[in-house]
Amino acid sequence: MxxxxxxxxxxxxxxxxxxxxxxxxxxxxxxxxxxxxxxxxxxxxxxxxxxxxxxxxxxxxxxxxxxxxxxxxxxxxxxxxxxxxxxxxxxxxxxxxxxxxxxxxxxxxxxxxxxxxxxxxxxxxxxxxxxxxxxxxxxxxxxxxxxxxxxxTKRRVARKMEEMAREGRYAGGGARRFGYERDGITINEPEAEAIREAAQRIVLGESANAICKDLDARGIRPVSAAKWSTNSLIGILRSGRIAGLREHRGEVVGPAQWPAIIDEETRGEVLAALDVRSRHRGKPSLRYWLNDGLLICSQCKGFLYGDYGNVKGKYRYWCRPDRGGCGKIAIKGSGAEGLIEAQVLEILADAGTLSAFASGASAASAAETRRAIAEEQEQLRALATAHGNKQISMAEWLAARAPIDERLKMHEAALRAIVPSSIRQVVESGDPAKEWNALDAHGKRQLTRVILEAVDRSGWEVAPADMTKARKFDPDRMRLVRIDTPG
Ligand SMILES: [Zn+2]
Structure with missing residues (x-):
């Protein structure tokens, strides 16, 4: 050798x-x-x-x-x-x-x-x-x-993965998941808050690109990149993980053992909004800030949602059957928004009214209230499971739910009454109209919510169109109402 x-x-x-x-x-x-x-x-x-x-x-x-x-x-x-x-x-x-x-x-x-x-x-x-x-x-x-x-080993690992998926356990591996700590179980509250906000803004029709830019500008970073991309943001928003769902091979296989950041209902709305978006690619960006409870169908009491009708570039708010609505009520988008903007600005002009509910609000209390809501919802899920497993009767289930539902309503009202910083800015500025116009869809909706809460109203109920009138926007169809059980 x-x-x-x-x-x-x-x-x-x-x-x-x-x-x-x-x-x-x-x-x-x-x-x-x-x-x-x-x-x-x-x-x-x-x-x-x-x-x-x-x-x-x-x-x-x-x-x-x-x-x-x-x-x-x-x-x-x-x-x-x-x-x-x-x-x-x-x-x-x-x-x-x-x-x-x-x-x-x-x-x-x-x-x-x-x-x-x-x-x-x-x-x-x-x-x-x-x-x-x-x-x-x-x-x-x-x-x-x-x-x-x-x-x-490979077979054992595959079996283990499936078993963990069935039990809803965190699989680990790869980069830390945005919104959670490295253990995959503990919520990272600032990131979770960013996810909730992004989800809400997507539902309201804001573009993923605009949200990415905003997150970048505010110094909120993704896990393993310097800047946000629409793909990474949408990937997170589409994941079952943030709704506390365990996925395996791209399919939701059941509840996960980690807590949810957004509830399943919100997840459904986010997915629907993202799907609508991909269907409307190339069309003008959606505004839709009146979504989600601000406009109410007079026929079925469901919420109206933004929708592009048949006329190019024109949109309307519609009691959409794909969201459980009756499909009977629709109103011209720009008209409804214009009317509500006028009413909101009227209230905004009166600084005295606003200062009453502009104080004492903070992001921390919002987070705390959201946590309380998540806990109540967790209890409701546990009850439903117990009933499903025949551990408690239907009567026991309903009796146990009632106080939880009551507390949930209270928390949700509290959450809506909290004034976010963007809104405080409007209230405290000398020119509310100018500040209002600078708000994005998210901010406009939030501010409108706060004002409705202050006047103890839920939204505007939309009556059927009067067929004897011309086919243009009819402000008489909209009426401020209070509803006790939304939806
Ligand atoms: Zn309806």
Whole structure:
């Protein structure tokens, strides 16, 4: 055996999560120490970064055939260097990190035995040597055993994933999920608040792009990028995760063991809004700030939602059947908004009225109220489950629900009455009309909500169109009302 003058060192980032970088550095240091002891000179160090050991793709083997293998570019390069004489020996950390697939080992053996004498191969742990037939046999046996246990591991992991999915457990892996701490279970409150806000703004018709820019401007960062992209934002908003749902292979499989950031109803609205958006791509951006309870159908008491009718560029508010409405009531969008804007500005002009409900509000109390709501909703879900499992009767279920429903209503009213900072700004400015016009759909809706709360009204009920009148906007159809059970 000649002493190698250009040995190649092959180290591999292993699958275990802890200290991957340090692992490689240590492997290389140990290999260099061994080389010094053996008197070998090192030519090149190949670092293999294959953390997904069992992905296969077609590779060309040293014998020229194309075969399906675990694809490891570093290992292929190692074989090439030995094959074409660039390297005259090989140093590895151990057998396990060199070849897990028996066919990879066979390729290595082919190259090693193609020279007379054989190309020298050594390993730090001593587990990989190919100096004679006994070494080769031993290596084959060890790789066969390792390969089997690797397949078993893969099956076990797949089974474990499915089991965890069924139990709603956090799978881990990858980057931290926005809205949650690294454990995947604990809510990160500032991020959760950003998600709730983004969800609400999407429902109101604001573009994902505008929300991304706003988040960037406010210094709210995504987990692993400097700036928001619409894809990353929409990906989060579409995920079942933020509604406390466990997904597996892209499907919701059931409730998760972590808390929800938005409730399932909101999730439904967000998905519907995103779907509407993709159907209306290329059309003018939606405004729809009167959505979600501000306009009420006089026929079924459902809420009207923004909708593009048949006329291009014109939109209306409609008791949409796809959201459980009756479909009978619709009103011209610009007309309804104009009327409400006029009424809101009238109240805004009276600074005295506003100062009454502009004080004492804070984002912290909003967050606290939302947490309280989430807790009540959690209780309702637990009750429903208990009833579903026949642990309690229908009568017990209804009796237990009543006080929770009562508290929920109270919290929700409190939440609506909280004045967000954007609205305080309008109230405190000298020119409310100018400030109002600068508000986005989200801000306008919030402000309108606050004002309705102050005058103890829920929204505007929309009456059917008077067929004897001309087909233009009819302000007489809208009436400020109070409703006790929305929807
Ligand atoms: Zn209706």
């Amino acid at each position: 000649k002493t190698p003058q250009r040995a190649v060192v092959y180290v591999r980032i292993s699958d275990d999560r802890e200290g991957v970088g340090a692992g490689v550095a240590r492997q290389e240091a140990d290999a260099r120490q061994l080389a010094a002891r053996l008197g070998w000179e090192i030519g090149e160090v190949i670092v293999e970064n294959d953390t997904s050991a069992f992905k296969r793709r077609k590779v060309r083997t040293p014998t020229g055939r194309a075969e399906l293998r675990v694809y490891r570019p570093g290992f292929r390069r190692l074989l090439d260097l030995l094959e074409n004489g660039t390297a005259d020996g090989m140093l590895a950390y151990d057998l396990d990190r060199t070849a897990r697939d028996p066919r990879d080992l066979e390729d290595l053996i082919d190259v090693v035995e193609s020279r007379e004498p054989r190309l020298p191969v050594e390993s730090v742990s001593g587990s990989l040597r190919l100096a004679n037939d006994a070494d080769v046999t031993m290596a084959r046996v060890m790789v066969a055993v390792a390969n089997k246990s690797s397949r078993d």
